Amino acid sequence: MSTLRSLILPPMATLAVGISLGALGPLLGTADDPVIHAMHVVLSAGWSWAALGFGVGITRNSLAQSAVLAAFSLLAGVVTYYAVKSHQGEVDETSFISKVIFWGLFAVILGSILGVTGKLAKSEGLLSLPFRLIIPLIALFESSMRLRSEATTQGQVVSTTWEVTRGVAVAAVIALIAQAITSWRSRASADRGENVLTR
Incomplete structure (x- = not known):
């Protein structure tokens, strides 16, 4: 079942x-x-x-x-x-x-x-970072493009929505990169500690 x-x-x-x-x-x-x-x-x-x-x-x-x-x-x-x-x-x-x-x-x-x-x-590690960045980068590209080409002709609500989307996308990119670097450093420190203990 x-x-x-x-x-x-x-x-x-x-x-x-x-x-x-x-x-x-x-x-x-x-x-x-x-x-x-x-x-x-x-x-x-x-x-x-x-x-x-x-x-x-x-x-x-x-x-x-x-x-x-x-x-x-x-x-x-x-x-x-x-x-x-x-x-x-x-x-x-x-x-x-x-x-x-x-x-x-x-x-x-x-x-x-x-x-x-x-x-x-x-997957874990820095190799997965490019895949994790795909959606924020798409949102960043699209929001920037829309703000340049059409948002100003469609009213304040549309313009504000795309501005917020772009801001959130930038924040997500920064957060994902910071998280990946922090995780990588943490694993590297843990590996060094294990190597010291096994000597």
Whole structure:
């Protein structure tokens, strides 16, 4: 029974999270409340979708599971996103099919890569640091790009949301690097202590 549950629950959970992300982004975009609109901006951002694939990878115990389930989750999100957009009248039937195919393929390819990246980020040591930095760096790049190109034309809420996102991304990069260096120094000190004791 537990084996069956372990086979069924991960795909169902990733499906549910992907559908939730895909639905919430466009649904929250119709609200006038600034907080809800900020949530819409965050949930519709590319870095949030990347974080979903990465997060799925972290939760799995094998590279294959990480790749497949992350791709599955992002694909479910893409289909849901455009289904909601179609229901809202923002995407017609022909455009719906082409967008789902294009972004669905992108989700499968990128999702697989991000799933594997998430799994590799779980390993110990400095070698895992580049993998851990992927999502903050994506958020930093996207927020900087959005602030340069479009945020100023979309109002204060959007601009502030991207400013906060950039600030959090910078803080996350610094914290992850500091944590990796501290952990490496701690292990190096422990290894030196063991070497002294064994002499």
